[in-house]
Amino acid sequence: MAPKVLISDKLSNAAIQIFKDRGIEVDFRPELGKDKEALAEIIGNYDGLAIRSATKVTAKLLEGAKNLKVIGRAGIGVDNVDKDACSQHGIILMNTPFGNRITTAEHAIAMMFAVARQIPEASASTHAGKWEKSKFMGVELTAKTLGVIGAGNIGSIVCDRAKGLKMKVIAFDPFLSQDAADKMGVEKVELDELLKRADFITLHVPLTDATRNILSRENLEKTKKGVRIVNCARGGLVDEEALADLLKSGHIAGAALDVFAVEPATENVLFNLPNVVCTPHLGASTTEAQENVALQVAEQMSNYLLDGAVENALNLPSMTAEEAKVMGPWVKLAEYLGSFVGQMTDEPIKAINITYDGITSKMNLKALECAVIAGVMKKVNPDVNMVSAPVIAKDRGIQISKTTQDKSGVFDGYIKVTVVTDKRERAVAGTCFADGKPRFIQIKGINVDAEVGPHMLYTTNKDVPGIIGKLGTLLGENKVNLANFTLGRAAQGGEAIAIAYLDAPLPEAAKTALEATGLFHQVKPLEFAVA
Numbered sequence: 414m415a416p417k418v419l420i421s422d423k424l425s426n427a428a429i430q431i432f433k434d435r436g437i438e439v440d441f442r443p444e445l446g447k448d449k450e451a452l453a454e455i456i457g458n459y460d461g462l463a464i465r466s467a468t469k470v471t472a473k474l475l476e477g478a479k480n481l482k483v484i485g486r487a488g489i490g491v492d493n494v495d496k497d498a499c500s501q502h503g504i505i506l507m508n509t510p511f512g513n514r515i516t517t518a519e520h521a522i523a524m525m526f527a528v529a530r531q532i533p534e535a536s537a538s539t540h541a542g543k544w545e546k547s548k549f550m551g552v553e554l555t556a557k558t559l560g561v562i563g564a565g566n567i568g569s570i571v572c573d574r575a576k577g578l579k580m581k582v583i584a585f586d587p588f589l590s591q592d593a594a595d596k597m598g599v600e601k602v603e604l605d606e607l608l609k610r611a612d613f614i615t616l617h618v619p620l621t622d623a624t625r626n627i628l629s630r631e632n633l634e635k636t637k638k639g640v641r642i643v644n645c646a647r648g649g650l651v652d653e654e655a656l657a658d659l660l661k662s663g664h665i666a667g668a669a670l671d672v673f674a675v676e677p678a679t680e681n682v683l684f685n686l687p688n689v690v691c692t693p694h695l696g697a698s699t700t701e702a703q704e705n706v707a708l709q710v711a712e713q714m715s716n717y718l719l720d721g722a723v724e725n726a727l728n729l730p731s732m733t734a735e736e737a738k739v740m741g742p743w744v745k746l747a748e749y750l751g752s753f754v755g756q757m758t759d760e761p762i763k764a765i766n767i768t769y770d771g772i773t774s775k776m777n778l779k780a781l782e783c784a785v786i787a788g789v790m791k792k793v794n795p796d797v798n799m800v801s802a803p804v805i806a807k808d809r810g811i812q813i814s815k816t817t818q819d820k821s822g823v824f825d826g827y828i829k830v831t832v833v834t835d836k837r838e839r840a841v842a843g844t845c846f847a848d849g850k851p852r853f854i855q856i857k858g859i860n861v862d863a864e865v866g867p868h869m870l871y872t873t874n875k876d877v878p879g880i881i882g883k884l885g886t887l888l889g890e891n892k893v894n895l896a897n898f899t900l901g902r903a904a905q906g907g908e909a910i911a912i913a914y915l916d917a918p919l920p921e922a923a924k925t926a927l928e929a930t931g932l933f934h935q936v937k938p939l940e941f942a943v944a
Contacts, residue, residue, distance in 0.1 A: 416482075416718040421445040421452055422465035424487060428707035435715040437461075453477055461485065461714050464493070472498035483717050485710040488513060488697055490647070491727060492620070500728045503801035507713050507725050510566055512706035513697035518570035520696045521615050521645040522578075524669035527690045528641050529554055529613075531667075534688065552612075555579045560611025562627065563646070564589045564599065568617030572599050583607055586618075608635040613643065620647035630655035638664055645671040645696045648678075657682045660689065671696050723780075729800050730779035740776055743828070746843045746851035747781045749865050749941055750830040751788020753841045753853065756939050757871070758792075760834040764812040765789060768842075771826030774817035782815060785830055791942075827854060859901040859910055866896060866914035869939040874932055876902045876909040883932060884911065891923035 417438045420429065424441070432439040440459075445452040446467035456462070456478045463485045464470065470484060472495050484499060486508040499506045527533060530551035538545050559575045561568050564586040572582050582599040585607045594601035604627075607614070614636065618624045628642065628651040642665060644651055653674055659665040660683075667688035673681055676694060683689050697703070716722040721741065722734035732740065751765075767785055769778060780799070787802035797805060806813065820826065829842035842855040843865075853863040856871075863869075874880050881900070888895065897914035919938040927936045 416460040417458060418461035418463060418714060418718070419445070419456070419459040420463045421468045422463070422487070423467075424463060424465070424711075425704055425707045427704065428463075428487075428711040431708065431711035432715060435719060437715055437718060449474065456481065461718055463487065463710055463714060466490070466493055468493065470494040470499070472501075475499065475502045475504065478502065478504070483507065483714055485509075485714040487703075487706040487710040489517075492647075496728060497804075500800055500804045503798040505717065505723060505729050505800055506727045507710065507717075507723075508727060509706040509709040509713070510725055512709045513699075513702035514566045514570060516699045516702035517645055517696040518567050518574060518617075520671060520692075521567075521571050521617070521643055522574050524643050524645060524671065524690055524692070525554065525559075525613055525615065525641070528643065528667040528669040528688060531688055533690050554613075556581070557612040558583060558610055560585070560602075560607040560614040561599070562586070562604070562607065562614065562616045563618035564594075564597065565617065567646075568615075569597060571615060571617060572597055580613075583610060604632070605635060608632055609637060611637060611640060613641050615643040616646045616650050618646055618650065620649045625649050626652050628652060628656070630658075633659050633665065636665065639666045641665070641667040641669070643669045648672040648674040648676060653682055657686060660686050729783065730777055732777055732780050736777055736780075740780065742845040742849040742851060743773060743776060744780060744784045746845055746865075747784035747828055747830075748788040749851055749853075750828060750841050750843050751785040752791055752941055753788075753856075753939065754830055754832045754839050755789040755792040757839055757937060758832050758834060760836055762789065762809075762811055762832050762834055764814065764833040765806070766814050766816070766831040766833065768816045768818065768829040768831075769826075770818050770822070770829070771820035771824065773826040773828055774819070778815060778817070781828065782813065785828075786813065789830075789832065824854065829855070853912065856901075856910055856912070857903075857908075859903055859908070861899050861901040861910065861912060863899045863912045864897050864914055865941055865943060867941055867943040868915040868918045869941065870911075870913040870915055870919050871935070871937045871939055872911045872913075872927070872933050873935040874909055874911075875934075876904075876906050877932075880909070880932055881911070883930060884913075884927070887926045887930070888913075888923060891920055891926065893917070893919060893923050 415436055415438050418432055420441045423443045429439055429441055453474055460480055461483045465487050475498050481504050483505045489508055489510050491508055496506055531549045535549040558581045561572055561584040564584040575582050576598055583602045584599045585602055585604045589601055630652050633655050669690040671692045672694055713724045716734050720734050721737040723729055723732045783799040786806050787797055787799045790797045790802045790805050824844045827842050827844040831838055831840040843851055843853050845851050851865050853861055894916040895913055896916050900911040902909035924936055927933055
């Protein structure tokens with residue numbers, strides 16, 4: 414059955430056609446973005462939801478989104494989406510961070526010119542029939558110092574454009590390396606240094622706990638007298654009350670804002686102050702940007718629903734379509750390994766340790782880790798997936814650790830998963846053969862070669878004659894057919910294990926019969942979600 418996508422905001426016809434061309438059923442209902450009750454009534458029918466900013470994706474809405482797998486936001490900001498609720502419900506949240514970065518950067522530069530030359534006020538005055546040539550004395554950008562807070566996707570473009578304007582560019586960004594700053598041709602500084610030196614300050618960071626009110630009253634007071642502030646990033650980065658006070662005092666010469674703490678901003682303490690330029694969140698509002706993000710979100714959602722590729726996800730490691738093809742079997746293996754130890758463990762799990770050997774150590778480890786955790790947590794919650802599993806594990810206080818190592822055995826690569834409880838550690842390792850089929854290769858330190866099937870049986874016993882015959886006889890008597898069978902032992906006469914691939918789930922009567930022999934220390938039916 415073809416996946417179904419709902420578009421609840423305005424998206425271009427070209428984006429809609431992308432879904433159709435990829436064989437995805439699509440419903441274009443832009444009126445639903447402002448009708449939460451109507452949206453809630455039908456959201457359960459869809460695998461994907463494509464939105465802009467009008468649709469509010471709340472935890473309550475997602476309670477009814479039983480089939481929803483992915484939400485695609487055409488744009489950068491996801492303030493209108495409850496990200497934590499998406500993760501808890503196992504829904505991937507994607508955005509399109511690159512489609513409007515040039516447009517937003519250009520708007521910041523335009524706002525800088527506007528506040529430097531008081532263009533909006535001069536325009537309004539001229540339209541009013543006044544000719545106040547001497548009133549609007551501006552400043553040049555050339556040779557001025559621009560302080561850029563956040564030198565990422567958009568900030569880096571602003572830096573480049575500002576250098577073209579012959580400005581001196583300094584940047585504060587904790588994630589900016591010295592090498593990257595050198596290549597950009599900007600001076601990397603700490604925040605206090607930027608505040609002290611900059612003639613213009615422009616912000617290009619997301620709104621997080623770390624960046625909220627980054628231009629607080631205290632920091633605004635540290636700025637150079639006559640500074641001009643530009644914010645085309647997110648409302649809440651600047652203390653608006655403090656900014657208004659410092660504008661009135663003359664310490665800050667001007668401000669240009671495209672974003673506000675409360676939007677839509679129909680009233681604000683900054684409105685109608687001299688030399689304050691305000692626009693209604695227009696950073697991404699160009700024809701080119703709107704088309705780019707619409708096309709990008711359609712491609713990303715299609716790639717995920719059809720091929721499993723994860724691009725620009727905010728709550729799951731990204732994995733390109735090419736990576737998905739190569740890693741697909743390994744992701745399934747990681748989930749099977751987690752599921753094996755999860756099903757075998759009855760006590761509360763304290764930690765999950767993952768070892769990546771050989772070729773697996775060079776793969777997308779975060780994606781493999783999420784798959785392992787999903788497998789482990791399925792015993793707790795059968796509906797868990799790679800998105801929701803890390804959230805559940807974190808809530809339960811489970812510690813996750815990983816080790817990478819060069820090829821250490823006969824296999825090109827393998828993954829080993831160990832769970833730790835108060836009573837014991839339990840480990841299983843696996844690999845993928847050339848046919849792409851995952852195999853269990855080691856259980857409890859004992860080497861095996863077991864193909865993974867949907868219905869399996871795991872047993873442990875002392876290595877003595879007659880065990881295999883008894884196992885086969887009792888399974889036959891209970892009409893259980895073996896598809897595959899493997900066994901191994903630690904040493905002759907020591908502990909031995911067997912793992913069987915069954916054609917159907919093990920009947921309770923067969924389990925009881927095996928346990929009644931007294932020959933088996935453990936008889937454990939296992940189920941795996943094998944497609």
